[in-house]
Amino acid sequence: xAVVSQHPSRVICKSGTSVKIECxxxxxxxxTMFWYRQFPKQSLMLMATSNEGSKATYEQGxxxxxxxINHASLTLSTLTVTSAHPEDSSFYICSARGEGASSNQPQxxxxxxxxxxL
Amino acid sequence: AQKITQTQPGMFVQEKEAVTLDCTYDTSDxxxxxxxxxxxxxxxxIFLIYQGSYDEQNATEGRYSLNFQKARKSANLxxxxxxxxxxxxxxxxxxxxxxARSQGNLIFGKGTKLSVKP
Numbered sequence: 001x002a003v004v005s006q007h008p009s010r011v012i013c014k015s016g017t018s019v020k021i022e023c024x025x026x027x028x029x030x031x032t033m034f035w036y037r038q039f040p041k042q043s044l045m046l047m048a049t050s051n052e053g054s055k056a057t058y059e060q061g062x063x064x065x066x067x068x069i070n071h072a073s074l075t076l077s078t079l080t081v082t083s084a085h086p087e088d089s090s091f092y093i094c095s096a097r098g099e100g101a102s103s104n105q106p107q108x109x110x111x112x113x114x115x116x117x118l
Numbered sequence: 119a120q121k122i123t124q125t126q127p128g129m130f131v132q133e134k135e136a137v138t139l140d141c142t143y144d145t146s147d148x149x150x151x152x153x154x155x156x157x158x159x160x161x162x163x164i165f166l167i168y169q170g171s172y173d174e175q176n177a178t179e180g181r182y183s184l185n186f187q188k189a190r191k192s193a194n195l196x197x198x199x200x201x202x203x204x205x206x207x208x209x210x211x212x213x214x215x216x217x218a219r220s221q222g223n224l225i226f227g228k229g230t231k232l233s234v235k236p
Contacts (some may be wrong), residue, residue, distance in 0.1 A: 034223050043209065043226045044163075091161060095224075106153055107224055109163035 003027055004096050006110025014118055015086060021079045021113045023094035029074035030096035034107065035067075038091040047092075050077050084117045091115070121145065122210050122227035129232050131200045138185070139195040139230045141210030147171075150214045152193040153224065154184065157207040166208075169193055200234045207231050 003026040011019050023033055032051055036044040048064075050056040050071035058064045066088075068080040077096075081088050091114050095107040123142045131137035143152065154166040169177045169184045177184040185194040197204055208231075211224040 043228045044224075046223050046225075049223055093161070093163065095163070106155075106165040106168060108165075109155075112161040112163075114161070 004030075004094065004108045004110045006094055006113055008113060009111060010114045010116075012116045012118065013084065016083055017117075019081045019084055019115060021081075021092055021094075021115075023077045023079070023096065023110050025075045025096045025098075025108070028096075028098045030077070030098060031074065032097045033071055033077040034095045034097075035069060035077075035079050036093045036095070038093060038112075040091075044093065047079075081115065084115070086117045089115055089117045120227075121225045122212055124210055124227035124230050126230045127228075129230055131197075131232065131234055133202060133234055133236050134199055136196060136198045137200055137232065139197070139208050139210075139232065140192070141194055141227060142190070142192045143210075143212050144191065145212065145214050147214045150212055152184070152186070153211045153213070154182070154193075154195045155209045155211060155226075156204075157209060157229070159206070163209075167195065197232075202234050202236060205232060205234045 005024045007022045034049055035047045037047050038044045046059050047062045048056045048058045048069050050069045052071050052074050056069035071077040091112050093112040095109040121144050125140055150171045152169045156164040156166055167177050167179045167182045167184050169186045176186050181198045183196045207229045209229045210227040213224055
């Protein structure tokens with residue numbers, strides 16, 4: 001089945017550091033990628049939708065200057081948390097859909113990145 | 119109003135017994151899809167089963183079946199013959215008719231934590 005690889009799986013860094021998370025579709029071309037954030041014991045909240053070659057669409061309340069998304073190719077999208085602070089600590093997970101994917105096809109998720117800002 | 123409602127924060131089931139996880143949804147779209155995902159403690163999202171709004175029969179995938187009651191807008195997940203490895207968070211999700219902005223992202227419920235007792 002389709003595989004989405006997310007890297008790194010865990011990041012621990014100091015406050016003020018910028019952190020880049022990569023999301024790759026390994027065996028299909030992902031025209032659309034979604035970035036979610038999940039707080040402990042809570043649901044996944046969509047942060048933004050990115051389409052290859054165009055600017056990401058951010059959900060209300062998500063700072064686009066804080067969470068930079070780049071979808072430069074059909075197999076790679078990156079999320080950069082700029083100048084991260086402890087309140088940015090969370091579980092970030094990406095998912096991808098292929099071009100022409102029908103409505104019944106599930107999104108394929110990466111394994112997530114656990115970000116801890118000290 | 120919540121799009122996806124999962125009213126059971128936590129559920130217990132005895133090993134080898136069946137369990138039903140509740141999910142109700144709210145949409146004005148005629149065309150939509152309903153998904154169930156399993157999230158173990160390691161964090162990855164595992165797709166379990168899909169039900170389309172026009173599907174006349176309830177979806178089944180191995181030990182998973184979806185009790186789809188369209189008029190009541192419910193899509194409960196039934197797990198038969200529970201196994202210890204079924205202990206995890208379970209999320210119900212919906213994809214509404216494709217919209218230009220979201221391009222088919224999933225909307226998640228708050229999840230149900232299932233614990234299987236030996």
